[in-house]
Amino acid sequence: MNSKWNLKRVIAACAIVLLVGLYVATLIAAIFSAPGKGSLFRLCLIMTVVVPVLAYLVIHFLNRRP
Numbered sequence: 001m002n003s004k005w006n007l008k009r010v011i012a013a014c015a016i017v018l019l020v021g022l023y024v025a026t027l028i029a030a031i032f033s034a035p036g037k038g039s040l041f042r043l044c045l046i047m048t049v050v051v052p053v054l055a056y057l058v059i060h061f062l063n064r065r066p
Helices: 003-031 037-064
Strands: none
Touching: 003 037
């Protein structure tokens, strides 16, 4: 298989793992009423948009590489 496809899959998998980790951390902070749960929730909301956009941009520019 082409190494470019493997790198795309690794980038996508890393983005998914990062988002799932953020969601789990936010859920745990909400359940145990951690003191920083508000800022963690805001971070999770921002990263929900930023991580997929960054992953898309990296994969898009990876396609332009010869």
